[in-house]
Amino acid sequence: MIRLENLTKTFDTPNGTVVAADKVNMEVPSGEICILLGPSGCGKTTALKMINRLIPPSSGKIFINGEDTSGLNDIELRRKIGYVIQQIGLFPNMTIEENICVVPRLLGWDLKRARARAAELLALVGLEPRLFLKRYPKELSGGQQQRVGVIRALAADPPVMLMDEPFGAIDPINREIIQDEFLKMQATLKKTIMFVSHDIDEAVKMGDKIAIFRAGKIEQYDAPDRILAHPVNAFVADFVGADRTLKRLRLITAEEVADPDAPVIARHGRAADAAAMLRNSDHRFLVVIDADHRPVGYVTAEEAEGSSGLVGDLAHPLPATVPVRADLRAVVSEMFAHDTLWLTLVDDGGRFAGVVTQPAVTRCLGETYARANAA
The missing domain is CATH 3.10.580.10 (CBS-domain)
Structure with missing residues (x-):
């Protein structure tokens, strides 16, 4: 579970103080995916980065599974959190197996256990371990590299995952495939996930909850179906689109x-x-x-x-x-x-x-x- 209480971030600029996140309050239940949506500069990425302290909060509280994270140092905090970004960031001089094993080895896992975890996670995202463990990132397609980036964040079994537009750079066909693989994996692992996206269709498909931001505040935080069926104001209605009834078709099999x-x-x-x-x-x-x-x-x-x-x-x-x-x-x-x-x-x-x-x-x-x- 992730809970944000009055989370605020301000920046001092030559033109005065800018409020990037303004008293953000939300709770993501354990095992659910929450998608953060909104226009550029609305505060969604700032809110995400404050959770793992890549950006320090100006005020407010962050709780992970009931624990106030302000009492943890940066290393202790980040051991509890997997982090995935659009740029992936695989180490080019390491094999796929070595890339996945980086964090477990830093945490003191023995090599046999770390390698077993790498093989298990590759299989979870549809990559045959026997074929991919010893390859290097340059030998994989962009979509395959993105899958490895996701499971590397899962390698040490963190309770929480933060994802910043992780599939944004992938072409539409591969994006659908990776989204499907990720949802299958989530059905098994049930991680608590906060996920920044700019794509309402992706949010509807992947989110248990959606938070729509504007100017540092949350305009609506709700289940996808309720946001599409009953947007709380004109901003949310415009943001999710005039075709929101058609978007609701994605929620039903x-x-x-x-x-x-x-x-x-x-x-x-x-x-x-x-x-x-x-x-x-x-x-x-x-x-x-x-x-x-x-x-x-x-x-x-x-x-x-x-x-x-x-x-x-x-x-x-x-x-x-x-x-x-x-x-x-x-x-x-x-x-x-x-x-x-x-x-x-x-x-x-x-x-x-x-x-x-x-x-x-x-x-x-x-x-x-x-x-x-x-x-």
Whole structure:
């Protein structure tokens, strides 16, 4: 847990005193990610750097897991905190293994334990230890180096992580991949994380909470869904964007709105059986599956009625399938791209996992608005 109480930072300039952070109060529960957002110069990076004392506070208190950090010297404090920056800062003359082991070795870990930790963390971010431990940073892509920079901060198992635009320099495709790997890792490690970003989409995807700063103050500190559904003022509404309803689609997975009991039939089944199933269903189509339960097509109620053939002879190819973990923005994008009001979901093995429809997406958004309003 991180708690900031009246955290303030002022700078004296030739033109007078500048307030970079103005009585910042917030609490990040243990195991959660808090994203700090706001325009340039709003105080978010200053607030982050005061936590590990890269910038000393002018006043206020910082608590980590209930401990007042003002009683710790800089070295003691920073041993409790992992720190990741956009520039990564890997040592070019060290192997990846040596880079990850730097802090554990400084803390007195024996070499065997430090190396085991390095291998464990590489595997967590999708980098095969056998292939990457002995490589040098220049032999890795920018995205791979960024992953190593993240796990190096985790090597000594700090309870808290601070991240200053860690994925900002990565191209969009690799950024999505690294974000996904990081969220998988966080689901396992459950660190308490404060994360500066300039990207509202990244914040919505990654944050349990979002703090929106302006002129050194927090304008709104809330769950992403509540900020998008109910911005507290015009500044927050403008900052998160006029398309904030569409951004909320990122908060919900296809699996959450799918109908897993949508009717299916084997492709060697009879059309008459398909017609009978649809008469007792709200759906106007059946998904056709193969022997491995993979969706291979669909047939409509109108086509099934009166036909004496096999379903496989009537089936149309599916316009697209989407994985169950896809967010609803991706689902809606596929619907528009293929001019359809429904899509079939598949699990990690490509097996049928349900159907998601456009009315179900709309209904879900309405329900989340109601929940956000009641919170």
